[in-house]
Every structure is written in C-alpha cells, then in structure tokens.
Amino acid sequence: MNLEFSQEEIKFRQEIRQWMKENVPEELRQCTARGAMPDKAMQQHWEGLLAKQGWLTVTWPEQYGGPGWTATQRYIFDLERAMSGAPATSPFGVSMVGPVLYTFGSDEHKERWLAGIRNGETLWCQGYSEPNAGSDLASLKTRAERQGDHYLVNGQKIWTTQAHWADMMFCLVRTDTSVKAQQGISFLLIDMTSPGIEVRPIYSIDGHHHLNEVYFTDVKVPAENLVGSEGMGWTIAKFLLTHERTTIAGVADIHFEIERMKTALKQRDEEYNASQAARRVAELEIDLMALEYTNFRTVAATDDGKPFGPESSGLKIKGTELQQQASQAMVELGRIQSLPWDNEQVIGSKTFNCASRRYNFLRACTIYGGSNEIQKNVLAKMLLGL
Numbered sequence: 459m460n461l462e463f464s465q466e467e468i469k470f471r472q473e474i475r476q477w478m479k480e481n482v483p484e485e486l487r488q489c490t491a492r493g494a495m496p497d498k499a500m501q502q503h504w505e506g507l508l509a510k511q512g513w514l515t516v517t518w519p520e521q522y523g524g525p526g527w528t529a530t531q532r533y534i535f536d537l538e539r540a541m542s543g544a545p546a547t548s549p550f551g552v553s554m555v556g557p558v559l560y561t562f563g564s565d566e567h568k569e570r571w572l573a574g575i576r577n578g579e580t581l582w583c584q585g586y587s588e589p590n591a592g593s594d595l596a597s598l599k600t601r602a603e604r605q606g607d608h609y610l611v612n613g614q615k616i617w618t619t620q621a622h623w624a625d626m627m628f629c630l631v632r633t634d635t636s637v638k639a640q641q642g643i644s645f646l647l648i649d650m651t652s653p654g655i656e657v658r659p660i661y662s663i664d665g666h667h668h669l670n671e672v673y674f675t676d677v678k679v680p681a682e683n684l685v686g687s688e689g690m691g692w693t694i695a696k697f698l699l700t701h702e703r704t705t706i707a708g709v710a711d712i713h714f715e716i717e718r719m720k721t722a723l724k725q726r727d728e729e730y731n732a733s734q735a736a737r738r739v740a741e742l743e744i745d746l747m748a749l750e751y752t753n754f755r756t757v758a759a760t761d762d763g764k765p766f767g768p769e770s771s772g773l774k775i776k777g778t779e780l781q782q783q784a785s786q787a788m789v790e791l792g793r794i795q796s797l798p799w800d801n802e803q804v805i806g807s808k809t810f811n812c813a814s815r816r817y818n819f820l821r822a823c824t825i826y827g828g829s830n831e832i833q834k835n836v837l838a839k840m841l842l843g844l
C-alpha cells in the first residue's frame with residue numbers, strides 16, 4: 459500500500475476541495491461550525507447537491523451509478539467533505555440497503571429502489587433491534603405472515619434512527635417459527651406510510667429526537683418487497699452489518715474534531731499551549747493516524763471485489779473509542795465553555811458550543827451498530843478462532 463498521494467490524486471484533492479468550498483451551503487457550514495445538528499431539510503438539501511454531482515453513492519460500483527473512484531479517491535473525498543464543514547451522509551440508504559439491493563435484490567428491486575437512493579430522494583431507516591432483541595438479534599419476534607400476494611406484519615422495533623424522517627424501512631421479520639431462530643428470519647422492505655405503522659419518538663441524552671419506537675399492527679406489505687428468499691434475512695443482515703461497521707469508524711469526522719481542538723489550542727496563551735492539553739491532542743492525532751491506515755487498508759482491500767470481513771469489527775471498536783475520547787478531550791479543553799448546547803445559536807464560544815452535546819450523544823456509538831463487546835466476540839470467533 460502506497461501512502462503517498464500521486465500527482466493525479468493531489469489534483470483530485472484540489473478539485474474536491476474547491477467544489478466543497480463553492481457548494482457546501484453556508485447555513486450547513488455554520489451549523490457544523492457551532493457543533494449543532496442539521497435538520498431534515500438541510501441534510502436532504504445537501505445530499506441532493508451531492509447526488510446531482512453523482513457523489514452521493516461514491517462506494518457503489520459504476521454499473522449502479524458510483525463514480526468509479528479508487529479507495530484513495532473515496533478517502534480523499536470523505537476527508538475534504540468533513541474538513542469543509544459538511545456532515546456525513548445518512549448511511550441507511552447509501553451504505554446499508556443500497557449494497558444489499560445491488561447484491562441480493564431482483565432486477566425489479568434494483569429498478570425500483572436504487573435510483574431513489576442515488577438521487578437522495580428516498581430516505582431509509584433500519585428496523586433490526588427490538589425490545590428483547592439487540593445484541594441477541596436472532597431472537598427478534600416481529601412476525602410477517604404470508605397471505606396471498608402480501609405479508610401481514612405485526613410487532614415492534616426500537617431505537618430506529620430517523621424512522622420519523624424515513625420513507626422506507628428495511629426490516630428483519632420472522633417468517634418461520636418452526637426452524638432454528640436464524641433460519642426463520644427474512645429481509646422485508648416496508649413503506650413507512652403503510653396503514654398500521656405508528657412511530658413514537660425517543661429523546662436521547664443529548665436532548666434530540668434521533669430515535670424512535672416503531673409499532674406494526676396488521677401492516678400489509680407486498681410480497682415482492684421480500685429481498686432474497688424467505689429465511690435468507692440473517693445472511694443479508696450480516697452482510698449489511700459489516701458495511702455499517704466500516705462507515706461507523708468516522709475517521710474523517712474525528713479529523714475535523716481534532717482540527718477544532720488544535721484551533722482552540724492555538725487561541726490559548728503559550729503556557730496553556732505547552733500544557734497537558736496539547737499533549738492529549740497530539741496523542742489523539744497519533745491514534746487517529748493508526749486508525750486511518752488500518753481503515754484505509756481494509757477499504758482498499760475491497761477494491762478488487764473482496765467483501766468486508768470481520769476486520770470491520772476492529773474498525774468499529776477503535777473508531778468509536780476514538781470518537782468518544784476526542785469528544786471528551788474537547789469538553790475538558792473548553793471547560794465551562796463546553797456546557798451550553800443550543801442547536802440554533804452560539805452561546806459563549808463557537809468552538810466549544812455543543813461540545814458536551816456531542817460528548818453525551820457519542821456515549822451511544824460504542825452501542826449502536828452492534829455493541830463493542832459484541833464486536834470483540836466477533837473478532838475472537840472469526841479472527842482468533844476462539
């Protein structure tokens with residue numbers, strides 16, 4: 459693996475940087491600068507701008523509308539995106555169900571759903587977890603019974619991020635109760651406007667509404683919305699989770715947070731600069747560099763068509779730990795200035811506004827996408843053979 463950028467890659471980087479400079483909406487840039495969360499309209503507008511450029515689905519194969527970039531180009535793109543102050547794109551369509559559809563979907567599925575994801579028009583959410591099926595996902599109970607040309611779905615999902623924004627949910631349902639738990643699970647695409655669906659908000663520790671409970675009461679889902687065959691849901695779910703775990707490492711956004719800290723350090727006096735805080739930031743930067751190389755190596759290995767393996771669990775563990783450490787360092791650096799977290803305006807310091815909101819929210823990143831304890835179990839089993 460060559461870690462030096464070639465002349466073409468340097469040129470590519472300049473082009474992306476320039477495009478970001480000219481196209482990231484000022485409102486969005488300001489929102490990120492004050493550490494706040496974009497709302498649905500802002501996020502969708504931004505994703506629409508990327509889509510027009512053909513840059514929303516940069517990881518997709520060219521035949522499905524990807525730009526045909528190498529892993530290095532994708533890395534450069536994501537870094538420039540984060541450093542320009544633009545948020546990461548919502549992963550549910552682009553990084554999760556999209557790859558499932560072009561890998562396991564029928565021609566009709568590809569025809570019907572891929573364009574909406576590529577254009578940023580259809581928003582998706584992930585219906586995996588249930589009240590008694592998180593880490594032990596195979597014990598999920600939401601039932602889908604085949605009745606002629608449709609399935610009748612009954613049950614409940616929980617922690618469903620952006621279900622209140624989404625047009626569609628990709629959902630794990632139980633279609634057979636007579637076989638081993640994993641074999642009775644299927645992968646169903648559900649229109650969120652279907653009668654019988656109720657979405658109830660859950661407010662998280664940062665005070666925002668990201669999460670939901672979703673209830674299904676006799677929801678009719680057309681049989682053609684089944685992906686793969688009945689009982690194939692577990693295989694598809696595992697494929698999707700490895701994709702989810704590599705995007706969860708969040709390398710580019712940790713860079714942005716560290717840059718924010720470096721700027722803050724420079725604004726302090728000499729004495730402060732030489733203090734423990736500067737050392738802490740340097741240590742974080744070194745850890746980030748190690749994560750970055752590992753992330754890059756894993757992603758580059760998929761350029762020749764190799765699927766993601768259990769390495770994605772390692773990336774998830776290290777990436778999320780680092781996200782938490784960086785957010786904690788930020789709060790400690792800002793001290794009292796880190797406390798206000800008004801989403802709409804800066805209270806006190808722009809640099810540290812919402813730092814404690816991010817700190818609080820990121821306590822969840824070692825839980826979502828499969829908890830880090832579960833990732834350690836995966837590594838022990840798949841890589842160490844324990």
Ligand SMILES: Cc1cc2nc3c(=O)[nH]c(=O)nc-3n(C[C@H](O)[C@H](O)[C@H](O)COP(=O)(O)OP(=O)(O)OC[C@H]3O[C@@H](n4cnc5c(N)ncnc54)[C@H](O)[C@@H]3O)c2cc1C
Binds near residue numbers: 825
């Ligand atoms: C912010 C956020 C967003 C989320 N978004 C979504 C979403 O969009 N869609 C979705 O489907 N789900 C989502 N989730 C749910 C998430 O995937 C689950 O919370 C996660 O899988 C853990 O399940 P659980 O909460 O039921 O905890 P449990 O499974 O009850 O685990 C509780 C604790 O026990 C540990 N534990 C459990 N089993 C083992 C074991 N075998 N070995 C060692 N330790 C173990 C866990 O690590 C954890 O610390 C989200 C969660 C959060 C917090």
